[in-house]
Amino acid sequence: MNTQITLPERAKVALKSAEHELALIELAAKSADIKEVLNADGRAQAHSAGMALRNTRTSIAATGKAAREDATKFSKAIIEEENRLIALIEPEEKRVLGLRDVWDTKIEAEKQAKIEANRKRISAIQERIAAVKVLPTVLAGTVSSKISESIISLTLKTDFEFFEEFEPEYKLVRSDVINKLTAMETNQREIEVEEDSRRQEEARQKLAQEQESARIKAEQERIAEQQAKERAELDRQRAEQAAIQAGINAKLELEHAALAKLQQEARAEADKLAADKAEFEAKEQAEINATALKQAEMVAAQALVEATAQAEAAATQAACVRLTAIPASCTEKPDQPSDAELLDAIAKRFHVPAKTALIWLSRMDYSSLSIAA
Numbered sequence: 001m002n003t004q005i006t007l008p009e010r011a012k013v014a015l016k017s018a019e020h021e022l023a024l025i026e027l028a029a030k031s032a033d034i035k036e037v038l039n040a041d042g043r044a045q046a047h048s049a050g051m052a053l054r055n056t057r058t059s060i061a062a063t064g065k066a067a068r069e070d071a072t073k074f075s076k077a078i079i080e081e082e083n084r085l086i087a088l089i090e091p092e093e094k095r096v097l098g099l100r101d102v103w104d105t106k107i108e109a110e111k112q113a114k115i116e117a118n119r120k121r122i123s124a125i126q127e128r129i130a131a132v133k134v135l136p137t138v139l140a141g142t143v144s145s146k147i148s149e150s151i152i153s154l155t156l157k158t159d160f161e162f163f164e165e166f167e168p169e170y171k172l173v174r175s176d177v178i179n180k181l182t183a184m185e186t187n188q189r190e191i192e193v194e195e196d197s198r199r200q201e202e203a204r205q206k207l208a209q210e211q212e213s214a215r216i217k218a219e220q221e222r223i224a225e226q227q228a229k230e231r232a233e234l235d236r237q238r239a240e241q242a243a244i245q246a247g248i249n250a251k252l253e254l255e256h257a258a259l260a261k262l263q264q265e266a267r268a269e270a271d272k273l274a275a276d277k278a279e280f281e282a283k284e285q286a287e288i289n290a291t292a293l294k295q296a297e298m299v300a301a302q303a304l305v306e307a308t309a310q311a312e313a314a315a316t317q318a319a320c321v322r323l324t325a326i327p328a329s330c331t332e333k334p335d336q337p338s339d340a341e342l343l344d345a346i347a348k349r350f351h352v353p354a355k356t357a358l359i360w361l362s363r364m365d366y367s368s369l370s371i372a373a
Helices: 007-015 017-030 040-133 144-156 160-322 327-331 339-350 354-362
Strands: none
Touching: 007 017, 007 040, 017 040, 040 160, 144 160, 339 354
């Protein structure tokens, strides 16, 4: 049977709850009928009840504080005693647990070392298997002899125990690779045979080409030598022909120079004759033009005289018509026409502009005119 006092019970004992609880309930009930303060008596009643409640409360709080302080001191004492008792055994605890931890660390290190060793072992095996797997790729395009060496090496290697639990995988890979390499070797040998045949054919063709090239070169040299001789002979003939042609050209140049001189003299004589002829013809034409101009001026002067006479007659007739009442005056000579009238009469007579008629009048030689009375 557990007779240990609980913490709530210990708290009730410290505060003497069993003694004060009923009194506190009764004290609280005494002021239950105070609902409102209406006057001074009511205030005094409320104040008295409130102060009684406050004093009781502060008393309980003081008792609780004292109990808490005692509990705090007790707690500190408990902690100090706890530490003293722990110090009696803690060093030994740490020592023996340290020995245990050293052992555990050693065992863990050995475990990790085994794990790492196993990882390296597996990695080495996997690398060996991978190296065998890539042989077909690595040997692709190599000579058949090298492929054959790899096949023999794989066939002779029977260290299967190295692969341990991976031995079945290695055997499958090894068998597959040997089959692939065998096919590659066969194919490569065929390629090499074809390549040898091709090289032999190329060598034969090269030899034939070299022989043909040598023959062609010899023929070309012979032809070149023959052509050189022919060119030399042709150059000699050309030089000889050039010398002959040079003599002919020199003679022709002399003849051409003499002919050119004669032609130049002939052209000079012809030019002189042409110039003399042109001068003569120009003088002759000038005389003809002068004669024609003089004749034209004489005709114009004669026409002017006739026109003047006609104008005078017309004027006289007109005057007679106007002066029929005075016949005696008709026998009188009319007045001389104005210059403008004379010029207009000449222009109308010959159907030319007045300006042309004026030019004719300015060129007239009046001394050569003979006017009838």
